[in-house]
Amino acid sequence: MRNVIGILLDHKTYVGIVQKQTGYEYIEHYNRAAKGLGLIPFYMCLQHVSDKSALGLCYDNDRYTLKRLPIPKVIHNRAMTLSPYLQKKLQALAKTSQVFNGQNRHDKLRVHKLLHASKGSASYIPQAMSYSRDHIMKAMNQFISFYVKPTNSSVGKGVLKVTLMPDGLWEVCWSNKEPRVLEEQPALDFIEAKVKGQPYLIQKAVPLAMYQGRPYDLRVSVQRGGTGEWGVTGIAGKVAASGRHVTNLAKGGEAMRCEKLFLANGFNPELKREQVEKAALQIAESLSKQIPAMSDVGMDIGIDQSGDIWLIEVNGRDQRYQYKHLNLNKTFYRTYETPMRYAKYLLSK
Template sequence: MGQKLVGILLNAAMHGGVPRLKTGQESLANYEEAAAAYGLTPCFLKLSDIDTQSGFSSVYMKTNSQGYRRHIIPTPEVIHNRAIYDQRSSGVERLLRQGIHVYNTCNRYGKDQIHGLLEQNRELQAVLPVTSAGISGLKEMMGSYTDLILKPCRGSVGNGVMRLTRSGGERWIWSYSLTGSKRSIRTPVNPGALPRALRARLSSVPYLVQERIPLAEINGRPFDLRVTVQRGWGGAWQVTGMFAKLAAPGGFVSNIARGGEALKASSALEKAFSGEEAARIRMSVLSLSLSIARELEQSLPGLADIGLDIGVTKHGHLFFIECNGRDQRYGFRKAGLSGVWKDSYRQPMGYARYLHEAAIRINSY
């Protein structure tokens, strides 16, 4: 075909929507524009359409007159993974063994795994919330803290996150949302006899129990910062941008999918802090985010495109909240940062071009 191809690996459901331009929050137009800027042609594929024996794959590619159509092509040498696969995915492993560059090889890591990796770095220990796990960990933490966040290790977009708050004496309040609902339910809890439903949740899947960070607020609504950190042309980590996630009124999670609101980070920080302090915090967040990415890459092969949630307390202290291996970039668009939204697609395509050029240099020796 003559083009330099970059594969965009999608989950089956999203991949099926490509010819109808129904890919949820993934922008096909942004991929096309970003890839073209680096002399690349994007092709969209799913794992089951990659034949590692023949070296060919069935992909969707855009034609000028007919939109996206199926093509059978040699499997792209460079693939950006935007699908959810386990670290031990046999399909991805087969591609890697064949010398295919799959970056963001895995993009679903357990919160406990990420916390454990960062905890090994002494300098980063200061930005990690005190953390325990399971029912025994919950009881221990309830003896030391008055406000706790409970997170499923494998949860995403705020699903399954709960809060336990001491409201006076031995009385606690358990706050949570029903599946598919953005409304928070509050239930009194006796720490000596935890509700069966709470125990069932903690027993069904691994949970982290963390001290709740007293986040800075805007009109009584807490917010944190989503920082997109990516490798681009040249291969080095860089911060593409950040935006603030403001919790819904009365809510305790800031996820946009749970009713949170996306704001420009500078605007949110300047509403919560003085101008000078807001600038200092922003620069500190940039530095911390790069340090986290560089630490994680030591243990997570293929890491190239992540979204970090960074909390800021009312006193301006920073805390790491979590790492998102498949960053949902649409928050930039919702925050009115359309240029940064497009940049969040452009950087990974720059990295794809960098991998192409690196392969050429290696093969030329």
């Protein structure tokens, strides 16, 4: 079966396919895109993969069939492989197949260093450094406001925001708790207690543009398509909940059309969108030179109050649901169709 494309899912998502309980993965869009492209999607999970074959669900003639097939030549990775066992299985799979987006959890500090070394992308990167008590003290001397965030997490988990107040005290925001206002040493102790020796980084806070008194940023879906080139599939705004310091929808943020946000800040919507797309494509090109399998990412991009563009972070497994929230149904579909077009391109090579 030459036209089979593997789609690698988390075990929970995989077993929920038949019951249509697949969380954020809208499997029907993969099926529709594959049918239009003359492909057969084969849904897999690493737990059911052996050296030369995999047990999975093959979608053909509008129905699922449980089959054991040879490892597909091209696989789109949508699984999160955090455990050493799953990482080892994924590495073995990549030796026999072209697994694109194989590495989909990107260490934030590594991404910062890679882009900082790139002439074309360095201007989009806020100042950052690895976490240590000495570096926190350095940040307090250099920045009015900064974030302390895990280098390897998502949806805003574990992020602290530290801000200098007019009276010289420090406000520390953590999760959805009431902000702490502390002197320097107690603030340092509080931050250290939350970090608990885990890998964190310190990043200068971008003074984000606001909507009705709440900061917002943009989720930009950047994907390789049918020619193998990078393109921007969609852009959606994320506005922080009142009193919150993160914009993630999972943390109470609100999805909003980017054009509405641009207009509220006096930005030309067409020009600003064009500038954001240009920045996102430059960043994707720079990173993929160092991480070749990268092909499907969701970038969090901020615009400051002066209109300058900043990369906040790169998400290797874009959940895409912001477009569904906004009824941008064509864009939502294209975020599934585009990687299938890229899979067909790889298969043809």
